[in-house]
Structures are given as structure tokens and as C-alpha cells.
Amino acid sequence: MSTAIEIIFVALLGYFLVLNSLYLTMGVVALAQLHRERGREYIDIEQMAASAATLPVSVLIPAYNESLILRHVVMSLLESSYREFEIIIINDGSTDATVETAIREFALVAHDVFHPAPLPTAPVRGTYRSRCYPNVWLIDKDNGGAADALNAGLNLARYPFVAHIDADCVVEPDALMRLMRPINFAVEEVVVAGATLRVANGLEITDGRITRVRLPGRLVERFQLIEYLSAYVLNRLGWGALNSIPVISGGCGVWPKRVLMDLDGFSTTDTHFDIEATIHAHAELRPTGINYRILNVPDATVWTQVPTTWSDLKVQRKRWQRVVFEMLWNYRRLIFNPRYGYFGMMCMPYLLIYEGLGPFIETFAYLFVAVLAVLGMLSFPALALFLCFSFGLTAIVRILSLLADVLYFKHYSSRRLVILAGLAFLEPLVFHVAQLPDRMAALPEFLRGKTTHETMVRAAVASE
Amino acid sequence: MSDAPERRIAPASRRDAAGTIRLTIVSVFLLGTACAYAACVVIVLRGNIDALFGLVPWLAAAALVGCLLVTVSAVAGASRKRVRRRTPRLMSDRVGELAAAIGARESSERERAVERLLKRLDVTRAALGVAANPAIRDQLLDGGFAARVERELETSRSKWHRVNAAGVLGLLGAESSIGPLEQTLADPDVDVAYAAAHALSLYPSATAYGALLDALTGQTIPSGRVAGLLESFRCASARELIERRAEADEPAMRYWGAYLLGSLADPRSAPVIERLARDPNEDVRANAAEALANFRGDELLSSLLADESWVVRSHAAKAAGAGCRTNLSARLSELLEDQSWWVRQNAMIALASFGAAAIPPLLAQLHSPDRFARNKAAEALVRNGYAMEQIERVKEGGLGSRNARRFLIDLGRAEALSTIETAALASGRETRKRMVGVLRAIGTEQAQAVLEALERNGDEHSD
Numbered sequence A: 001m002s003t004a005i006e007i008i009f010v011a012l013l014g015y016f017l018v019l020n021s022l023y024l025t026m027g028v029v030a031l032a033q034l035h036r037e038r039g040r041e042y043i044d045i046e047q048m049a050a051s052a053a054t055l056p057v058s059v060l061i062p063a064y065n066e067s068l069i070l071r072h073v074v075m076s077l078l079e080s081s082y083r084e085f086e087i088i089i090i091n092d093g094s095t096d097a098t099v100e101t102a103i104r105e106f107a108l109v110a111h112d113v114f115h116p117a118p119l120p121t122a123p124v125r126g127t128y129r130s131r132c133y134p135n136v137w138l139i140d141k142d143n144g145g146a147a148d149a150l151n152a153g154l155n156l157a158r159y160p161f162v163a164h165i166d167a168d169c170v171v172e173p174d175a176l177m178r179l180m181r182p183i184n185f186a187v188e189e190v191v192v193a194g195a196t197l198r199v200a201n202g203l204e205i206t207d208g209r210i211t212r213v214r215l216p217g218r219l220v221e222r223f224q225l226i227e228y229l230s231a232y233v234l235n236r237l238g239w240g241a242l243n244s245i246p247v248i249s250g251g252c253g254v255w256p257k258r259v260l261m262d263l264d265g266f267s268t269t270d271t272h273f274d275i276e277a278t279i280h281a282h283a284e285l286r287p288t289g290i291n292y293r294i295l296n297v298p299d300a301t302v303w304t305q306v307p308t309t310w311s312d313l314k315v316q317r318k319r320w321q322r323v324v325f326e327m328l329w330n331y332r333r334l335i336f337n338p339r340y341g342y343f344g345m346m347c348m349p350y351l352l353i354y355e356g357l358g359p360f361i362e363t364f365a366y367l368f369v370a371v372l373a374v375l376g377m378l379s380f381p382a383l384a385l386f387l388c389f390s391f392g393l394t395a396i397v398r399i400l401s402l403l404a405d406v407l408y409f410k411h412y413s414s415r416r417l418v419i420l421a422g423l424a425f426l427e428p429l430v431f432h433v434a435q436l437p438d439r440m441a442a443l444p445e446f447l448r449g450k451t452t453h454e455t456m457v458r459a460a461v462a463s464e
Numbered sequence B: 001m002s003d004a005p006e007r008r009i010a011p012a013s014r015r016d017a018a019g020t021i022r023l024t025i026v027s028v029f030l031l032g033t034a035c036a037y038a039a040c041v042v043i044v045l046r047g048n049i050d051a052l053f054g055l056v057p058w059l060a061a062a063a064l065v066g067c068l069l070v071t072v073s074a075v076a077g078a079s080r081k082r083v084r085r086r087t088p089r090l091m092s093d094r095v096g097e098l099a100a101a102i103g104a105r106e107s108s109e110r111e112r113a114v115e116r117l118l119k120r121l122d123v124t125r126a127a128l129g130v131a132a133n134p135a136i137r138d139q140l141l142d143g144g145f146a147a148r149v150e151r152e153l154e155t156s157r158s159k160w161h162r163v164n165a166a167g168v169l170g171l172l173g174a175e176s177s178i179g180p181l182e183q184t185l186a187d188p189d190v191d192v193a194y195a196a197a198h199a200l201s202l203y204p205s206a207t208a209y210g211a212l213l214d215a216l217t218g219q220t221i222p223s224g225r226v227a228g229l230l231e232s233f234r235c236a237s238a239r240e241l242i243e244r245r246a247e248a249d250e251p252a253m254r255y256w257g258a259y260l261l262g263s264l265a266d267p268r269s270a271p272v273i274e275r276l277a278r279d280p281n282e283d284v285r286a287n288a289a290e291a292l293a294n295f296r297g298d299e300l301l302s303s304l305l306a307d308e309s310w311v312v313r314s315h316a317a318k319a320a321g322a323g324c325r326t327n328l329s330a331r332l333s334e335l336l337e338d339q340s341w342w343v344r345q346n347a348m349i350a351l352a353s354f355g356a357a358a359i360p361p362l363l364a365q366l367h368s369p370d371r372f373a374r375n376k377a378a379e380a381l382v383r384n385g386y387a388m389e390q391i392e393r394v395k396e397g398g399l400g401s402r403n404a405r406r407f408l409i410d411l412g413r414a415e416a417l418s419t420i421e422t423a424a425l426a427s428g429r430e431t432r433k434r435m436v437g438v439l440r441a442i443g444t445e446q447a448q449a450v451l452e453a454l455e456r457n458g459d460e461h462s463d
Helices: A003-042 A045-050 A070-078 A098-106 A146-156 A175-184 A219-241 A257-262 A273-288 A310-330 A338-356 A358-374 A380-408 A414-447 B017-045 B049-077 B080-102 B107-119 B121-126 B134-142 B145-155 B159-172 B175-184 B190-200 B206-215 B223-231 B238-245 B251-264 B267-276 B282-294 B298-305 B310-322 B326-337 B341-353 B355-365 B371-383 B386-396 B401-413 B417-426 B429-442 B445-462
Strands: A057-063 A085-092 A108-110 A124-130 A136-141 A161-165 A169-171 A190-199 A204-206 A209-212 A252-256 A292-304
Touching (some): A003 A292, A003 A358, A003 A380, A003 B159, A045 B223, A057 A070, A070 A098, A070 A169, A085 A098, A098 A108, A098 A124, A098 A136, A108 B417, A124 B417, A146 A161, A146 A257, A161 A175, A161 A257, A175 A190, A175 A252, A175 A292, A190 A219, A190 A273, A219 A310, A219 A380, A219 A414, A252 A257, A273 A292, A273 A310, A273 A338, A310 A338, A310 A414, A338 A358, A358 A380, A358 A414, A380 A414, B134 B145, B145 B175, B159 B175, B159 B190, B190 B206, B190 B223, B206 B223, B223 B251, B238 B267, B251 B267, B251 B282, B267 B282, B282 B298, B282 B310, B298 B310, B298 B326, B310 B326, B326 B341, B326 B355, B326 B371, B371 B386, B371 B401, B386 B401, B386 B417, B401 B417, B417 B445
Parallel strands (some): A057 A085, A057 A161, A190 A292
Antiparallel strands (some): A108 A124, A124 A136, A204 A209
């Protein structure tokens, strides 16, 4: 190898080494945190559920064409042990029978309700309240996007904490309580908490209650399962330890209402409101010196539906990548800015180098190594080393996340774990690499200023 | 066997020998990876790339073996059936055996048993159900176990050992442990302090209750959580203890005093609640106002509905609703014009819950010059079902339908149009015609928009 090629090769090795070191460190930190959380089992969830002093929460569910699955999430929330909460479903101008389904399922009746609306939203057509469940509301409004729907819900919400949950999610009965636990025990002035999302495809659900956890049938879903385990069980906890979580997933999170009001609600101009709100919160709160914490709660489990086909996945991943570019551009002032602490010095550079530029660097690396190998300019040990650093170490991280699941959650039986362990080795080699072209294709879309949010075709979450 | 998730965090009881082996494997694996990383970084920095290549077979073999071990241990650990079968036997046997040893005459043997039990304090924590067993508990207490656990609570460097120690003390229930637990309430670590508070809440004693009351103004545990423990704590002298604290100089103590007296709802506390309702601190007055829902005293509640602070008025309105004080309807309906939206909202909810008793003042408020007061009155009339009754009357026609129609017009002018629109959409042609007539009589722009929407809808139906 010539010196130039050697330098490039070593730089690429360094890239993967640093990335996987980061992931492994996150993994270790996350395992330590999971261990600590287990120590907190002495906190009596039932006692918290019974106490009137437990903070009440408004749960917002934006729904766009969710008639098939809306029932699951609302029923699972109604099963919740939480003492005082309200559920506000916001129909965001659905073109299917979402409103009619909700009216039928929850015995909703039109209800004239008057309240201040400090956040501007698309016109609200009407408000409904359930005759059977006094804490269930529905806002029917014109289409304006998920963020706009959430803002309409925020205007109606009457409690000081607001949870947002995607309509395609299923919430475990104690998830809301566990999600609110750090807020109820907060010594910080502001606490934002995100739930741990898991893949709902393959679950069996009856009346909002999970009756059987199964692996999803398709390969693309199973790969995502591995990916979610790694992202939520390990990565979020690791970033949380540095108070630098870049995103409280739109799937499920709890915010203090006043913080959202201070941020002027969720952003309706960006593609994804969740990452924008989280980075915005870091950007606003960190310089003020307010004692705040944005964290992920490992044992608050919410199951979400993931794309079932490769084509849906491509669309989703392209959009996610575009969001990364949007955030990097909108909040470029935070990158390597010591004023924002770990978030500015670690998380934002990570987003830039590994999430923003990552697809380009990785594609170049794989092509570069392939060409060298074909030309016979790369010895076998060098190729093996590259594969170890790029794919092997990522597989180890995935295996660790499986291990964390076994040690602390025990969701899957041993037979299913064998399948998942096999897929964990394949995931970096097949699933991750397959996404690279789509992720790169997001750059032209971002440069064109595209901010639309394509909707995924929903299947019913599970059979009943 | 169902695969439904049983619990999110596996209990410590599942930490058996296999668990320890798994953890060891992971630790060694991670340590090995870290060392390999460090070696690679050093080699790369020195530019000795060939030496790095030389390491490849070793690294690959080690990674493969490591991954294999971790995977196998993970898969083995997932066999819940086995864990379930083994765990209860293991725990009960171990604790039972140790408890028996503690009761042994031989002091050295007893000492060793206590030592062993202390070493497994985290295991013991998981077997608290066994510790709560009176027979074993007595043996543990006779063996001086409580004193040793107290020492553990006070001196251990491990935070979780201290948490576990507090939990064990709570279940053992030795009177002598109240002092150490009380001291632990001031611990700077919230987990340790809360564990002590939780343990104290298991003591049916006035001393423990008093200690928890004092912790309401402590620095470590959020007051709401201590109040939560006190709510579920049954203590014969609770009322006296709270009343004594409710005289404290600190407003926070009076605030929680009012809250707890409200939850106790003991009529003997009425004078104290009345005093707190006149407190100079608005938060204390607000809690006292809410507590009044469970006490007599309409006059006092009425005066709080006119309090200078909107927080107090809001809580008083809530209390009036919760206490079903229908004779305060007129006063509450005046609050629909309050400066604060929250007061209006709570007054509306209270009025809506009063049923027929609140209808006259609400009907009067439909003509208020204040647009939002009209809105709130309309909302209450929809909530309490009165609006639906009037719609039924209009549908039926005949006697009374004229007044009902007039009411619906007022309701529509108070911008409660959805109710009328829904009725028009859901009913037959005759009723629809009547509702359209009502909407025309309302004559506002919004009513016109609803009419147009109805017409469009009618066209769609006819299509």
C-alpha cells in the first residue's frame, strides 16, 4: 500500500474505532444505569398510583388516518394504573374514519369547550368528550401535521405535565407511572422523560393489553427490533448519563407544559417535532443554568409499530436522515460550543460526524476497501481488521443490547433470542449497509427544503 | 406459557449464581474489548500498521469466542422457566436456614450466620416477603439482626446496600430502628432517604409518623412523595400530630398539614382547617379550601370563593364541586366571570356536577355581557345534560318546546353550536328542520357557517 492509501485506510479504521468505542462506552454506562434502576425497585409504584399527591398528566395522541389502530393505544392507556390523567386524541384532518371510529369506540359526544388557545393551530372543527370515560377527549381539527395537532392538544391540556404518544403505540399498564416516576421524584427544576420504545409488530393484543410477545414475521421488522433494542436500551441511557439525549422520541415522552409553552409549542415548520423540541430545549435551558434533566426511562415500555416493508423503511429512513440535516443546520451554533456542555461538545459533533456525514464516509469506506481488495492492494489481515472494526464491533454492540434485555427485561424466550442473536450479527452487514443509499439521498431533499412527512401505511398492530 | 412481559426490571431475587457468571462474562468481555481497543489505538498512533495486522487473527478469535460466550449466556439466562423454579426455593431455604442459624445457641455460629446474611443483604432484600414472616422475623430480631442492619444503614459505602438495609428494617419493624431511619431521612441521596421514609411508613407508630411529617419540609425527598406515604399510613394519633405541625411557622408545613387533614377528613379537625383557611399564605389557604370539601362550613367556603388570590378561589371552586355544595351555585356562577380562566373552569365543572340545582344561575349567565362567561355557562349546561333534555323537547314538539327552542338559541349565541349541529345531523328530517330553524334564529356568523355545513352535508346525503 502506498502511504496515501495507508493514511486513508488508517483514518477509516480510526473512524469506525471511535464510533464503536463510543457505542460500547454507552453500552457499559447503560448497563450500569439499568443495574441502578433495578435498585430502585423498592419504590412502590402502587403507592404512587394511589396518592393524590402524584402529579397529574395530560396524554396527547395525535392521529392521522389511524382508524385501524387508535383503539389499542387508548385502551392501553385506560388500563393504566395512573391516578389522575386525561387522554386527548387529536384528529389531524384524517381522510379515513378516524373520528367516526373514535366516536363509536369511546362513546364520544360533541362537547363545546372553551379554553385559551395561546398556540396557533389549524382550525379546530369540534371537541368531543366520552360519556363512558370522563377523562377521554377528542379534538377534531384541520390537517396541520403532528406538531400542529399536539399544539392543539396543548391548548386544551389542563395538567402541568404533558405526555405525547403516537397512535400506533401500545402502552404497558404501568408505563405511564414509571415514566412519571423520575418527575415525581425530581430534585431538578425541569425534567423531561422519554419512554423505551420497542417493536410492536408481532404482538398479540386484546383490549389494549399485550397478551403475547412474539417476534415479528418479516426480516425487515426483525432487523428493526434489534436496532430499537440497541438505540433505546443502550444508546439513550448512555446519552442520558451525560444529560445529552438528542431526541425524546415522538413515540412517547413527557414534558412540563410550561417548558413547551416557553418553546412556543412543538415546531410545525420542521419535519419532526420530537428531535426539534429536544434540541431546542437543550439550546434554551443549558445556557440559562437551570437545573434540568432530559432522560430516558428504561422500564417505561411503549410498543410501537415499525415499517413492515423495505419500501416503507426506505421512505422513513430518508426522512429521518433529512431531519438530522435540518437539525444540524438549524442548531449549528451548538456544535463544538462549550457553552452547551456535553451536548455541544459531544452529542452535536456525534450527530454531525456519525449521523450527518456518516452515510457518506461509510459508503466511501466500503467502496474504497472493496476496490483495494479487488485490485489486490489489501492484504487479508488488513481486510479482516477492517471488517472487525466496521461490522464486528457493531455486532458486539447489538449483542450487548440483547444481553441487557435478557438481564433486565426478559421479554423474549431463549429460542427467539437465538434468532435475534443471529440477526444481530447480520444487522450491521445487511440492514445498516442497505440503508446507506437512502440516507445519502436525503441530502438533496434537505437542500431542496423538503419538510413533508410521508405517512406510513398502517396495518392493525396485532390480531385480536 | 404466555410470553407477556411480567415486569420491567427483573427482581434481585433472580440474581443467582448463573446471573453472577453472566455478569462476569460480560465484564471480562468488555474489559478485553477495551484492552484490545487500547492496544489498537497505541499501535495505530505509532504508525506500526503491520503489527496491527499481526494481531488480527488473535483479535478475531477473541471476538468470536467472546461473542459466542455472551450470546450463550444471554440465551441461557432467558430461560425463565428455570429461573422461576429455582428462585423461590433458593431464597426461602437460604433465609430460613440463616434465620435458624441466627437463633442458634452458639454465639459464634450466630455471629457467622448474621455475617453471611449481611453479605447477602441485597439477596435478603428480595426475600423481604420471608423477612415479613413473623416467625422468621422474631428469630432475626432475637439474633440481633436489626442492630447489624442498622449499622449497615449507617455505615455502608454502598448506596444500594443502605437502600436495602432501610427496606429490611422497615419489614423487621424493630422500635429501635426508628431513630436510625429518621436520621437517614436527611441523607443527601434521594434513594436512600426515600427508602428510609418508605420503611418508616411501615411502622404503625406515632414516632415514625411524626418523623415523616417532619420530613415534609426536608431537603432531600420531594414533599409530594412524603405526603403520598403519609396518606396511606394509618396511625391512631395522626390527626393530633398533623394539627400540631399545622401550627408551624413554616408555610410549607402548614400547607401539607392542610392537605393531610383534608385527606383524613376527621370532623374534629374542622377548627384547624378553618384557621388554615384564614392563613396569610395563599398556598396554605388554597389547600385548606380544598380540604373544606370534606368539612362543613359553607360560609367559610363562600368567603374563600371571594378570596383575593385566584389560586384560592380556584381551589375553593373545586372543593365546592367535590363537596356538592349546591347552595353555593349562585356564587359559583358569578365566578364564571372571574379574571382567571382556571377559576372559571373549576366553577364550571362544579356547577355542571350540581345537576338541576345549578340550572337557574347558569341560565342567567347565558345572558352575561362577558362572552367567556356565556361560553362557560353553556359548557356547564351541556355537561350536566340540560342541553340534551331541551333538544329532546324540541324534537318532540308540543308543550314546552317553545321554551326549549329559546334556550337552544341562547345556547347557540353562547357559541355552543356543536351540540345543536350534532343533534341536527343525528336526527330525522323533521328534527333537522327544527334545528335548522334554531340555527337561523341564532343569527351569528358561526351559526351561518354551521348551516352551510349542514346544507352541504344534506346534499351529500341526497347524492
